[in-house]
Amino acid sequence: MSSSILTRTTLAALLFAAIPLSSVNAVASTPLVASPLTTAQATHLDNLKSHGTAEIDRRISNLNAALLKLNATTKLTAADKTALTNTINAEISGLNTLKAKLTADTDLATARTDVQSIVSDYRVYVLLLPKTRLVASADRFTAVENQLTQLSVKLQTKVDAAKTAGKDVTTMQVSLTDLKNKLADAQEKSTSVIAPLLALQPTDYNQNHAVLVNYRNSLMAAHDGVMAARDDAKSVIQALKGTASPSASPKS
Amino acid sequence: MPEDSQSQQPATPAPETPAPAPSPVTPPAATPVPPTTPAEPEMPKPSPTVEPFQSAGGPPPQASEPKRGHKGLIIGLGIVVVLILAAVAYYAVSSGVLKLGSTTKPSPTPSSTPAAADNLDSDYQQLDSSVGQLTNDLNDADTALGDKQGDLSE
Numbered sequence: 001m002s003s004s005i006l007t008r009t010t011l012a013a014l015l016f017a018a019i020p021l022s023s024v025n026a027v028a029s030t031p032l033v034a035s036p037l038t039t040a041q042a043t044h045l046d047n048l049k050s051h052g053t054a055e056i057d058r059r060i061s062n063l064n065a066a067l068l069k070l071n072a073t074t075k076l077t078a079a080d081k082t083a084l085t086n087t088i089n090a091e092i093s094g095l096n097t098l099k100a101k102l103t104a105d106t107d108l109a110t111a112r113t114d115v116q117s118i119v120s121d122y123r124v125y126v127l128l129l130p131k132t133r134l135v136a137s138a139d140r141f142t143a144v145e146n147q148l149t150q151l152s153v154k155l156q157t158k159v160d161a162a163k164t165a166g167k168d169v170t171t172m173q174v175s176l177t178d179l180k181n182k183l184a185d186a187q188e189k190s191t192s193v194i195a196p197l198l199a200l201q202p203t204d205y206n207q208n209h210a211v212l213v214n215y216r217n218s219l220m221a222a223h224d225g226v227m228a229a230r231d232d233a234k235s236v237i238q239a240l241k242g243t244a245s246p247s248a249s250p251k252s
Numbered sequence: 253m254p255e256d257s258q259s260q261q262p263a264t265p266a267p268e269t270p271a272p273a274p275s276p277v278t279p280p281a282a283t284p285v286p287p288t289t290p291a292e293p294e295m296p297k298p299s300p301t302v303e304p305f306q307s308a309g310g311p312p313p314q315a316s317e318p319k320r321g322h323k324g325l326i327i328g329l330g331i332v333v334v335l336i337l338a339a340v341a342y343y344a345v346s347s348g349v350l351k352l353g354s355t356t357k358p359s360p361t362p363s364s365t366p367a368a369a370d371n372l373d374s375d376y377q378q379l380d381s382s383v384g385q386l387t388n389d390l391n392d393a394d395t396a397l398g399d400k401q402g403d404l405s406e
Contacts, residue, residue: 129396130393130396130397133389133392133393133396134393136389136393137386137389137390137392137393140382140385140386140389141386143382144379144382144383144386147375147378147379147382148379150375151372151375151376151379154371154372154375155372158372212397216393216394216397219390219393220390223386223387223390226383226386227383230376230379230380230383233376233379234376237372237373237376240372
């Protein structure tokens with residue numbers, strides 16, 4: 001009987017003692033959330049804003065420079081130029097919106113998220129600008145490959161004429177056939193990268209940081225093919241000069 | 253002027269025959285060689301002197317002998333003028349001052365092969381230049397790939 005009374009008294013005392021502790025915690029937690037930023041936090045927020053604004057401005061400046069180059073270039077196809085221009089303009093617009101939002105941010109967490117999105121949501125330097133250059137290079141490939149095609153047609157005509165005239169054109173024809181094969185391979189490699197490059201988004205880079213490498217490697221391989229085809233064309237031209245009769249080719 | 257002289261010839265039967273000979277020569281020689289035109293007015297002068305001999309039954313060949321010499325001189329002058337003109341024309345054409353047309357250009361067949369070679373050379377040089385620009389573009393793209401340019405690491 002006495003032990004039960006002792007137990008009840010102890011529990012009651014513990015509960016009574018716990019009441020002030022819980023009330024103090026409840027009172028103390030509310031002012032922590034609603035309290036204004038400390039001086040250090042405010043300074044940190046200002047630094048984030050100024051740093052983020054500078055990064056946004058630098059990106060917009062580089063994107064505008066890229067737009068100027070795009071408008072001036074004559075090597076890009078109209079469709080590719082339009083697609084790249086639209087992409088860049090969309091990034092500039094998005095960055096301006098983000099800049100306004102960052103300027104209006106009042107807490108550190110939101111400002112941090114906005115500053116991080118300058119990089120992760122736009123990928124100006126690691127994706128958009130390299131992508132633009134790669135597409136421009138791929139379009140220049142098209143122009144060079146058209147030149148090679150026209151030259152190969154002329155060379156084939158000359159080789160056929162030399163063959164009709166009784167000249168030995170075996171070596172020339174081998175080089176010319178190699179030229180055509182190299183050209184076809186380069187065309188396949190260079191044209192196949194344009195559409196996937198244009199479709200790349202920052203999220204693609206976020207998932208795979210090496211997303212541009214394969215396209216770059218394809219263009220480098222196409223470049224090697226174009227160089228080899230050019231060398232083939234040179235050898236055929238020199239061989240054609242060698243087959244010309246002395247009276248017919250006074251030019252040194 | 254020559255046409256007028258020919259129309260006057262039927263009036264005097266005897267000197268008519270020498271008169272037509274110089275007429276075809278005079279047109280080309282009219283501008284460069286003036287002496288041929290003053291020779292024509294002299295032609296009617298002997299005719300009045302010949303008429304008395306004919307009427308007298310005298311020897312007409314003697315009267316015509318100086319005319320034959322004059323005629324030969326005119327013909328000779330005409331030939332010389334024609335030769336000079338031909339020589340000048342030949343020199344002008346051969347030196348390229350005067351172009352008569354594309355069909356007269358010499359040796360079209362031998363020149364076709366060097367021209368074609370030049371064309372191929374030009375095409376190749378343009379191609380080589382384009383390949384060089386392409387290489388530069390790829391290098392720029394490579395640079396852009398490796399250039400993060402960000403204080404914030406992308």
